[in-house]
Amino acid sequence: MQADEQQAIQRFLSAGEWFGGLPAPLQQLILSRSVVRKFAKGQVISMQDSAPKGLFAVLEGEVHLVREVGTGDEALMHVGEPGYWFGEFAVLTGRPTVVTVLAHSPVRTLLLSKAQFDRIVADDPRHYEAFARLALDRYAILIRVFAELRDLAPEPRLRGRLAAMARVQLQDRPSAAPASLAVSQADLARMVGVSRQTLNAILGKLRQQGLIEVEFRRIRVLDPARLAELHDAMEPTARAGANVRGVAASEASRARSERTG
DSSP states (O other), X not given: XXXXXXXXXXXXXXXXXXHHTSOHHHXXXXXXXXXXXXXXXXXXXXXXXXXXXXXXXXXXXXXXXXXXXXXXXXXEEEEEOTTOXXXXXXXXXXXXXXXXXXXXXXXXXXXXXXXXXXXXXXXXXXXXXXHHHHHHHHHHHHHHHHHHHHHSOHHHHHXXXXXXXXXXXXXXXXXXXSEEEOOOHHHHHHHHTOOHHXXXXXXXXXXXXXXXXXXXXEEEESOHHHHHHHHHHHHHHHHHHHHHHHHHHHHHHHHHHHHHO
């Protein structure tokens, strides 16, 4: 990597919350040990359940993180845009990767290989904590998303997912405000677990409230803070409603069993 390219990458990534929060010497160390890798649209960058390749940062383009579930179906977990880091779980733990990462467009990335990461941490174990912060921040968001998919009704689920995606994008690239999410309505419906018809109705409501704008294969989150506030306010009520419905269903099932027993 040429010196001018390295400086440009450092300026770009330093705008993000995680990399920008690292000490300058560690930033420079990561960049000096990294390489730039390009991928064609549709190319697999990292395969689920494979050995860790390293820690990637998206410099240009979009990546899709998908996980195979059930009988070969794929669940879209996240859409990563410039500034987005991925691969941290496998790098930190040495365990197989948990998702497949696909280039959704021509993609240019920065790659800190697993071997180079191990060298950095071996030379100064204190650096491990800095990398762990990236993983822990993502873990906290992931736990909340999974909890909402199980407990909440469609509208608060969608609000929560949009707020989480906007939060990640603005952490990685604050200059992107307002957050503009490169996700189609079909992909978003898959992520939230609703039909296209239900998704369109909820998106229309959010648009009328001035929270989002819907564009071709992209959703602009105009007010992430308000979207998150409304989601947080709805969450206890939505979860309580889901619990009540669950109890009612259980009681109805038990009553049918008693009648037929």
